[in-house]
Each structure stands twice: as C-alpha cells, then as structure tokens.
Amino acid sequence: MKNHVWRPLWVALGIVALILLLRQFMAPADFGIHGRNFTYGFHRLSNIDEWRTMPVKYQGKAGCLECHEEQAVAATASRHRDIQCENCHGPALAHPDNPALLPIDRGRDLCLRCHALLPYPTSLRGALKGIEPATHYPEALCSECHNPHKPDQEAP
Amino acid sequence: MASTRRKFLQGSLAGIVTAVIPLSAFRFLSPDQARAAVGEADTRWVFLVDTHKCVGCGLCVAACKRENEIPYEVPVTRTWVERYVVTKDGATHIDSPLGGRDGFVSERVAGQEIDPASISKAFFVPKLCNQCENPACVQVCPVGATYQTRDGVVLVDRSWCIGCGYCIMACPYGVRFFHPVHKVAEKCNFCYHRISQGLTTACVQACPFGARRIGNLKDQDDPVTQTIMTTRVAVLKDEYGTKPQVFYIGLDNEVR
Known part of the structure; x- marks a missing residue:
C-alpha cells in the first residue's frame, strides 16, 4: 500500500493505543464483569460494599424494648401493635447516645394518615x-383525648 | 499456479498459527474462577405487594426517604403510593400527592371532588423498583455506573455515574430520578444495606398492615416465595420483557 494510506492508518492506530493506555491508568482496578454478563454486570466491584456499609437508621421495635419495656409492651398489647415505634418517634439511629435527636411526631397529620375517613369499601x-x-x-391534637399506646380506650 | 500438497499444508499451518496467537490475549481462568463466574447465587431478592392490605398511610414512603437520605421536602422518592378511584361511570381517578409521603387524608382525588356514592372501587398501589431480571436501565448506561448484583438488585455507582439520565428515560416504571444532592441517578435498591445484613427493608418494617414483604425467590421455604408460587400474582408492564420481580396481589387492569 502507498504512504498516503499508511500514514492516517498509523495515526488511527496510535489513538486507539493511547486510549487503551489511558484506560489502564484511569479505570479502577476492580472495574470489570462481576455480574452475570457484560450487559448487566460490568461495574466497579467495590461499589457493592459501599452500598452495604450505609448506616441503618430505623432500628426496629426490638431495640426500643431493651430500655422502654413499659411503653413498648403496652403498645404491643393494643390494636396499634403492628405500628413500629419509630413511625411516630422517629428513626432511632443516634438515639441511645443523644436522646434529643429523637423528634416525636405528635401532629394530627400522623394519625390522619390512617384515620381520615375515606369511603373506600373495596x-x-x-x-x-x-x-x-x-x-x-380540628384545633386539637389527637393525643389530648386519645392515647396512641392504648387506642382501645374511649376518649374521655 | 498449480496447488501442491506441500503448499496446501504450509498454508494451513500458517493459518492455524495466526488464528491461535490472538487467543493468548484472553485471560485463562482456573476452574474455581470459572465456576465463580458462572455460578448461581443462592439469593434472588423479590418483593410482594398485597394491594388489598394497603390503606394509603404512606408511612413506607416517609420511612424510605429518611432511611435512604432522600431530601424530605423535595418531591422525589424511591417508593411511592398511588390511589385509584374507579367511579360507576367507568372513569378512573388517579393521584399520588408527594408520592403519598403524607398519606391520603382527603377525599379529593387530584383536586377533584368525588361523590362517595359513585365509587365502584377504590384502592392503593405501592410502587418501587422492580429489580428486573432484564433491567432496561442497566442496558443503556454508557459508563457502567449501574449494574445488577448477583442477588438480583440493581445498584447505582454514585462515584461513577455521569448523570446523563439515559437510565431515567429507559425505566418503563418511572422508578429512577435525579438525586438533588449527589447529582446522580437514584433508585430504590431494596435497602441493600439492610437486606445484606439480615434486616428487612425500611418500607417493609414501617408498614403496619403487612402490605409489603420482601423475600428470597431461591429459597423454597421462604413464605414470600411460597405465596408467589401458590397464589395468583401479577407484575407491572409484563409486555416490556424486563421480567420485573415485584409481584402484586390484587392488581387491577387500571394500574399501569
């Protein structure tokens, strides 16, 4: 082949080689096919652990029981037993160390989530x-008359 | 030029050698590595939603936003609840104010007053990422920033995502959105940090009615797996071929 064919071809090959060389330095070492194939599993492997180590904020009822047995047991015996403490009392992540971080939601809106009447028979x-x-x-807080831990009691 | 046997053999040998040399560029795996590469994981996370049980309280949405650090006041959310009110004249009224974050407290649907006597059926449908077996969002990512883990969950690599938004457009379920703080694509990942250490997801834990459940489809003894296998369940937008893995009990034709 003649020179005018070879020269641009060498330039193109040089660019490809340069890109492959740069990739060696710029792509993380753990970047590759880690899932079931290239289409769905081409990624940085260490990202999976980055997601796994995110802090858990909602700790669950069992953790509350350790200190607040009285309230937790009362709520467990009531019709509200399936409601997590943290749904009203906030996520307990930093709570044992810093109790002030637990904002209790006493608003009407919280109760109305379930107890605003919607006529949906199905x-x-x-x-x-x-x-x-x-x-x-409309101007009162629900908890002024109703005890959310003992919802079966009639309002006074 | 006449072909001789010698020339033919020489040519064949040269051809074989040139064909084999590039093979050395491939990586050879030990049998263990090969098994690990194609081996089946023993977990496949799936979700089960019972629309009969959902009351539209939205506690799942509130818990999800706090657990996964999605700015609370911004109208984006990883999971949301939709309300469907079908009236006797055949019309369907649908709304999801703030994704159902504050629940459904008004009888007005999308600002429209509906006569209770005219309602033929009404129900709530929680939605979240379907963690598809063939996720369209992963296929379109140009940089390999989103992927499917071996246990079936689709994750986003926040440090690798360039924020092009292809995946947001590709998801047939509208699950993905742009994270207002990290400026990357964001999606429900079944609370991967929780399920990886044996906890349940924040939305499942927050639901007081058991409308949401998560399970492992590869475990035959898992109650969620048994329900999926033995009761009539449906998935959303089956026709897209994405093989969604969130199963619904009591799904209506009106739900899209």
Missing part, C-alpha cells in the same frame, strides 16, 4: 375507624 382503608378531619375537633 380497600382495607374503608374498614379503619375514621373521622372527618375538618369537623372532628
């Missing part, structure tokens, strides 16, 4: 006891 929502938020003591 959904479990329709079977829950509900109120009309606009007419049922």
Whole structure:
C-alpha cells in the first residue's frame, strides 16, 4: 500500500493505543464483569460494599424494648401493635447516645394518615375507624383525648 | 499456479498459527474462577405487594426517604403510593400527592371532588423498583455506573455515574430520578444495606398492615416465595420483557 494510506492508518492506530493506555491508568482496578454478563454486570466491584456499609437508621421495635419495656409492651398489647415505634418517634439511629435527636411526631397529620375517613369499601382503608378531619375537633391534637399506646380506650 | 500438497499444508499451518496467537490475549481462568463466574447465587431478592392490605398511610414512603437520605421536602422518592378511584361511570381517578409521603387524608382525588356514592372501587398501589431480571436501565448506561448484583438488585455507582439520565428515560416504571444532592441517578435498591445484613427493608418494617414483604425467590421455604408460587400474582408492564420481580396481589387492569 502507498504512504498516503499508511500514514492516517498509523495515526488511527496510535489513538486507539493511547486510549487503551489511558484506560489502564484511569479505570479502577476492580472495574470489570462481576455480574452475570457484560450487559448487566460490568461495574466497579467495590461499589457493592459501599452500598452495604450505609448506616441503618430505623432500628426496629426490638431495640426500643431493651430500655422502654413499659411503653413498648403496652403498645404491643393494643390494636396499634403492628405500628413500629419509630413511625411516630422517629428513626432511632443516634438515639441511645443523644436522646434529643429523637423528634416525636405528635401532629394530627400522623394519625390522619390512617384515620381520615375515606369511603373506600373495596380497600382495607374503608374498614379503619375514621373521622372527618375538618369537623372532628380540628384545633386539637389527637393525643389530648386519645392515647396512641392504648387506642382501645374511649376518649374521655 | 498449480496447488501442491506441500503448499496446501504450509498454508494451513500458517493459518492455524495466526488464528491461535490472538487467543493468548484472553485471560485463562482456573476452574474455581470459572465456576465463580458462572455460578448461581443462592439469593434472588423479590418483593410482594398485597394491594388489598394497603390503606394509603404512606408511612413506607416517609420511612424510605429518611432511611435512604432522600431530601424530605423535595418531591422525589424511591417508593411511592398511588390511589385509584374507579367511579360507576367507568372513569378512573388517579393521584399520588408527594408520592403519598403524607398519606391520603382527603377525599379529593387530584383536586377533584368525588361523590362517595359513585365509587365502584377504590384502592392503593405501592410502587418501587422492580429489580428486573432484564433491567432496561442497566442496558443503556454508557459508563457502567449501574449494574445488577448477583442477588438480583440493581445498584447505582454514585462515584461513577455521569448523570446523563439515559437510565431515567429507559425505566418503563418511572422508578429512577435525579438525586438533588449527589447529582446522580437514584433508585430504590431494596435497602441493600439492610437486606445484606439480615434486616428487612425500611418500607417493609414501617408498614403496619403487612402490605409489603420482601423475600428470597431461591429459597423454597421462604413464605414470600411460597405465596408467589401458590397464589395468583401479577407484575407491572409484563409486555416490556424486563421480567420485573415485584409481584402484586390484587392488581387491577387500571394500574399501569
């Protein structure tokens, strides 16, 4: 072949070689096929551990029971037994060390999530006891009359 | 030029040698490495949603946002709850204010008043990443920043994502969004940090009604697996061929 064919060809090959060389330095060593194939598993392996080591914020009811047995047992015996403590009391991540970090949600909005009356007969929502938020003591906090740990008690 | 036997053999030999030499460029695996590369994982995370049990309280959405550090006031979320109200005239009213973060407290659907007597059926549908067996979002990533783990969860590498947004467009379920703080693609990953250490996901833990459950499809004794195998379940947008792994009990045709 003539020179005018070879010269641009060498330039192109040089660029490819340069890119491959740069890749050696710039791509992390653990970058490769780690899943089931190239299409779905081409990634940086250490990223899996980065995700695994994220802090767990919601600790679960068992952790609350260790110190707050009285409240936890009362709530466990009630109809609210399936509600996690942390749904109202906030995620307990830093709580044992710094109790001030636990913001208790006492707002009406929290109770209304389930107890605002929605007339849906084909959904479990329709079977829950509900109120009309606009007419049922709209200015009061629910906990002034109802104890969320003992919901079966009649309001005074 | 007449072909001789000698020339033919010489030519064949040269051809074989040139064909074999590039093979040395490939990596040869030990039998253990090869087995590890193709071997089946003993975990396949799947999700089971019972739409009969969901009451639309949205505690799952609130817990998810706090657990996974998704800015609370920004209207993006990894999981969300949709409300479907079908009236007797055949119309379907759908809404999901803030993804259901604050629950559903009003009878108004998308700002529209609906007469309770006209409702023929109404229900809530929680949605989250389907962790597809053939994830379209992973196929389109140009830099290898999103991938499927061996246990079936699709993750995003935050330090590698360039934020091009292809995956956000590719997901047929609208699960992905742009993380307002990290400026990369963000998605539900079944709380990978929790399930990897034996905990359940934040949304499953927060749900007081047992509408959400997570399980391992490869474990025949797993109650979620047994439910999926023995009851009638459906998936979303089966026609896309993505093989979604979030199974729904009581899914309606109105749900898309």
